[in-house]
Amino acid sequence: MLALRRAPRHARPAHHQTRHIADRAPFQPGDHVLLRPINGRSTAPRLTPPLHPAHRLDTHKGTIPHTDILGTRVRDVVRTTKTRAGGANAIDYRVHDVKLEEYVRLTKRLVTPLYPQDAQLIVGLLDLHPEPPAWGQKQEDEPSEPKLEILEAGTGHGALTLFLSRAIHAANTPAPPSHAEDEASTAATAAWKRTRRAILHTIELSPRYAAHAQHIVRGFRHAQYAHNVDFHVGDVSAWTRAALSVRQNQPFLSHAFLDLAGAEAHLGTVARALRVDGTLVLFNPSITQILAAVEKVKVEALPLELERVVELGVNGGSGGREWDVRAVKPRAAVKRAGTSAAASGVEAVESESESESESESETESESETESENVAIDDDTPPPPPAPPRKQPPQLRAPRPPTTTGKWSAVPK
Numbered sequence: 001m002l003a004l005r006r007a008p009r010h011a012r013p014a015h016h017q018t019r020h021i022a023d024r025a026p027f028q029p030g031d032h033v034l035l036r037p038i039n040g041r042s043t044a045p046r047l048t049p050p051l052h053p054a055h056r057l058d059t060h061k062g063t064i065p066h067t068d069i070l071g072t073r074v075r076d077v078v079r080t081t082k083t084r085a086g087g088a089n090a091i092d093y094r095v096h097d098v099k100l101e102e103y104v105r106l107t108k109r110l111v112t113p114l115y116p117q118d119a120q121l122i123v124g125l126l127d128l129h130p131e132p133p134a135w136g137q138k139q140e141d142e143p144s145e146p147k148l149e150i151l152e153a154g155t156g157h158g159a160l161t162l163f164l165s166r167a168i169h170a171a172n173t174p175a176p177p178s179h180a181e182d183e184a185s186t187a188a189t190a191a192w193k194r195t196r197r198a199i200l201h202t203i204e205l206s207p208r209y210a211a212h213a214q215h216i217v218r219g220f221r222h223a224q225y226a227h228n229v230d231f232h233v234g235d236v237s238a239w240t241r242a243a244l245s246v247r248q249n250q251p252f253l254s255h256a257f258l259d260l261a262g263a264e265a266h267l268g269t270v271a272r273a274l275r276v277d278g279t280l281v282l283f284n285p286s287i288t289q290i291l292a293a294v295e296k297v298k299v300e301a302l303p304l305e306l307e308r309v310v311e312l313g314v315n316g317g318s319g320g321r322e323w324d325v326r327a328v329k330p331r332a333a334v335k336r337a338g339t340s341a342a343a344s345g346v347e348a349v350e351s352e353s354e355s356e357s358e359s360e361s362e363t364e365s366e367s368e369t370e371s372e373n374v375a376i377d378d379d380t381p382p383p384p385p386a387p388p389r390k391q392p393p394q395l396r397a398p399r400p401p402t403t404t405g406k407w408s409a410v411p412k
Helices: 100-106 116-126 159-171 183-193 207-219 236-246 263-273 287-299 331-337
Strands: 034-037 056-059 062-065 077-079 092-096 148-153 198-204 229-233 253-258 274-284 304-311 321-327 361-365 403-409
Touching: 100 116, 100 159, 116 159, 116 253, 116 274, 116 304, 116 403, 148 159, 148 236, 148 263, 159 198, 159 207, 198 207, 198 236, 207 229, 236 263, 253 263, 263 274, 263 287, 274 287, 287 304, 287 321, 287 403
Parallel strands: 148 198, 148 253, 198 229, 253 274
Antiparallel strands: 034 092, 056 062, 077 092, 274 403, 304 321, 304 403, 321 361
């Protein structure tokens, strides 16, 4: 796939006027700008800090005063200035607006961010369709229907926070202007928050990471998506129990996303807060943790139904390979027990007539659809075990793949 954009010519007649896209206003103080070398596509682009008339950007080819960027438009060209005699030759940079995926990758990080490709895949798993306010509804009216509320546990860098907030942004009316030390502005923002139709609750254990993520979210496009997000610091289970208590223990979450160590320990509490057909997504660095979550759902009979387990790629590439995760019962255990007691299956919360009893959880790739588990007849001796199959060396990953498990809430 090839993506091209129209750029202005380097040389043009004096009477010629370049036409720009209507919503691309000249860059102003506080904007982030992406600079790409004109003659060096292999060179990494530079993300400027918020533009300020008294600041400058230092590069290996010289400096660029922010005043040279202020007032320019998208695709205009700025040139570096030599800092000393005999220094590197000046080079030209083309000015670009900052895309969300570039902003997430290039901003200062304290933790490894969720890569944009993976964030987009996760947002796609939630299948969000926010509805704007109805025609004639006043901005100060609180929504009568249930709000779209999403829980993100593990804010981290704030990458997924931005992608999720952008996905629900259309559901809310524009936020009032915000001024940190203005009491009237603070009151207006608090009143506006009560009218929100879509809210993202994001929770982080580390106060330092939470403050950094909030700074990252507010820094993108003058905090365009920050007002959809409520930031919290603490334990996700404790926060969820408190939120349920305020709401008379009524489920309120449309979706939930858990990206933290020991996520399976929070499944029971988060499942109580999920509405029927709500989506719960677990982001884990290994398939073993997905297995622990599957076992937790099965043993505690949580009202969750496993839908998909997707393997993500390495270094930001989304592989998209799906895994078949199921609970199975070894034949040896069946013969010892002498009966096949019914138990809840992994793929359905309600008991099934031919469901297996509690056993170990095993995984199989969808590409290996041949199952070695066969139906057991009391009158027929079990077949001899098949010899182990040798896996080609190239199919063995050097490390466990990062996986995402998707559950849906079902009625009890």
